[in-house]
Amino acid sequence: MSFLITSIEIDGAGGHPAAWRGSEVDPSAILTGELALRAVQRAEAAGVDLATFADALEAPADVPERVSARLDALGLAARIAPATERIGLVPTITVTHTEPFHVQASVATLDWVSAGRAGWLVDVSSSAEAAAVIGRRSPAVDAETWREARYVVDVSRRLWDSWEDDAIIRDAPSGRFVDRERIHYVDFESPSFAVKGPSIVPRPPQGHPVTALRVSSEDALQAAGDVDLVLLPGASDVEARVAAVRAAGGGRVLLSVSVLLEEDGASGVRRAEGMDHVGGVARLAELIEEWAALGIDGVHLRPASLELDVPVIADALLPLLRERKLVGAARPGSLRSRLGLSRPANRYEGSRR
Amino acid sequence: MSKQIHLAAHFPGVNNTTVWSDPESRSQIDFASFRNLAETAERGTFDFFFLAEGLRLREVKGRIHDLDVVGRPESLTVLSALAAVTTHLGLAATVNSTFNEPYELAKRLATLDHVSGGRAAWNVVTSWDAFTGENFRRGGYLDKADRYVRAEESLRIVRSLWDAWRDDDLVLDQAAGVFAREGAGAFADDGDHFTIRGRFGLPRSPQGHPVVIQAGDSDQGRDFAAAGADVIFSRHGAFEAGQTFYKDVKSRLPRHGRAEDSLKIMPAVTVVVADTDAEALDKAHHIREQQVSGPTAIVLAELLWGRDLSSYDPDGPLPADDPVVGSSVTQGRVGYNDPAPIVAEWRAQAAANGWSLRQTVINQQNRQTFVGSPTTVAEAMNHHVQENAADGFVLVPHLTPGGLDDFVDRVVPLLRERGVFRTEYESTTLRDHLGLRR
């Protein structure tokens, strides 16, 4: 069996609604990005392969006792990129209302600023709230937004290929900075949008940054075959759901579970309700081993509290998983190579006019 | 006290200013290049670091223009990353108002302001054309006349979103369990271009509003700037043109109830420094020759003449044809509204000096603003500012990323000695560097 992929989710002060109230948390550090930075650096030092960043087009719900503010995930990931060296950075990006051309350019740029560690967690916006903040289109049903998301993924990959890797030639004798025969119009058309291309950003270091999505509905499952990485939320019914993703042709499959790694939290504000795993790391390591036997490629841990749980993941869980030979030594290189994915060939290579 | 000079660093890019063939020229994309130039600017206590934007690769006669730098990373993402490796430098992103939605702009810019501790700026540009539009959902998009209507509405809404939280809406009372005051962030707007409502998810940012920069040159563009911008990035770097522009724009401010110093005028300028004035002139001439190769001279002439001139010899005489107005021979760059008088001037100068086409372009399009010894440059810059040809400058180096080293090492100390430029940062926000109110 190959080693498991490990990842964590960055979301406010953590996945638990009361995480921001702990005495160990400086809640203002949520908005400066410091809390996220510290968590990602801790995870990186422990050898965690990647971090995802939660986001949505609409703001978090306005409930006084909850974190009702959120930084743009892509901006936050970019802020963290130069302050880290090895860990993959995968912001959530919603694609229903945002221009596909901007989306692909931003993700390609994250790959450039992180030297090949970028991915994106594709999500859709089917809520009326999301439609209303943009005000351009009516809300669409889930199935339609996922169908369109697949077109966005497709055009993004085409735009990433629109520059061949060696398009920049800097040929002083002929005065040409690029060989324009190696830069391509994508001329993409879908039922709801068209993009001419080429991208404004040269092909990113990984060729294609890692494309991920969360399978939380039948419609999302339909899109799983288009992506490199699938997150499967929840600890139940693992075998059947992994099989369904495999049948859909999905890439790496990570089980995405919320974890609270000690029962009586120091802060006293933490409650177990709604968590997939509550308890110590020994039990979690056992569970991970069981899930591994059911066919997952790795785990996506959603810590209840970044300040409390990430250090436990880093200092206790990862060493334990390594001891059990579930996780190998920290791997260098691009995010794709950490995930065991090859660098995609460029579809336009050799198609020179 | 003398007027204080404001300085910004432009990361050089897709214009022929950039001499990519120079052995000192490094990558235009690698983060190391951005970081290096930003660190130089911060060492020089500059106000901000500036990134331009282009949403479609330029074309000449239907083919991608290949003689200048092509391609660049997306501004806001690069600047968010630079926030990690700088501490005081302002971070200015050029982002188009036609091909973006106000809610997304507000969110991304406010994020940059939060993660940088109050150093974000937005240069609002207004390309509206169908050529660029082909990369976007609506294609085509706007009539030229609508570009500032949408820009004004976008800016108004973006600012209202930045204000959607009051300063004290973020409560952060851990014991009581109150993160924010209920109702914080609610917004609704019905305009000609947008009908939007909802809740904005970011509290007021460290600067209140990120700094707003404007770069259009038309009458409408100047009014837009006078009504709502904090900084104008202009193309009028020459002394007299600068004074004329300065007077024109500042005279528009009272109509909008604004004080003279609430809008800073910062033209794009280039600087060539050497030990002596004579050496600097030589160096400047050498740079000009590298910037305008034969093929580049033809392309720049095509932009002016609005027609295919590929059969002309750059080392021969100027084209005899009349210019075409409003042609699309070159796409994705600002053309000439009225080329005829410029062509006439070029012809007169070429005849008087015996210049070839290439020599004419080299001399007539020379935008080298400050050339000389460090003392000459420092004094000329200070003169421009004290005499109201500018409030400061956006420096456009011809090399990436080392193009500002000479300026920062040799000219900045002289400006400091003269008491017209800061010796250290006095604050951490861009608004404070620029002397603007929160």
Ligand SMILES: Cc1cc2nc3c(=O)[nH]c(=O)nc-3n(C[C@H](O)[C@H](O)[C@H](O)COP(=O)(O)O)c2cc1C
């Ligand atoms: C100094 C200067 C820099 C500019 N930089 C950009 C740029 O980076 N990206 C862009 O799309 N437009 C840029 N523009 C174009 C203007 O923002 C504007 O869209 C264009 O000039 C048309 O507006 P106008 O008719 O008011 O001039 C620039 C203009 C000036 C004067």
